[in-house]
Amino acid sequence: MGLDDKIGNKAEELKGKTKEATGKATDDEELQAEGKSDQAGANLKQAGEKIKDVFKG
Numbered sequence: 369m370g371l372d373d374k375i376g377n378k379a380e381e382l383k384g385k386t387k388e389a390t391g392k393a394t395d396d397e398e399l400q401a402e403g404k405s406d407q408a409g410a411n412l413k414q415a416g417e418k419i420k421d422v423f424k425g
Contacts, residue, residue, distance in 0.1 A: 374417060381410035 384406030391400025 374414070377410045377413045377417070381407050381414070384408075384410060 384403045386403070387406060388400050388403030391397065391403055
C-alpha cells in the first residue's frame with residue numbers, strides 16, 4: 369500500500385478520536401461508540417499495511 373493509503377488510514381483514526389471525544393463531551397454514547405469503531409477499523413488497516421511492508425522489504 370502506498371503513502372496515500374497510510375495517510376488516509378491515519379486521517380480515519382483521527383476522525384474516530386474526534387468523534388469519540390465529541391461523544392464524551394456531549395454524553396452521546398452512540399457517537400462515542402462510532403468513534404471507537406472508526407479507530408479500530410483504521411488500526412486494523414494500519415496493521416495490515418505493516419504486515420505487507422514486512423513482506424515487501
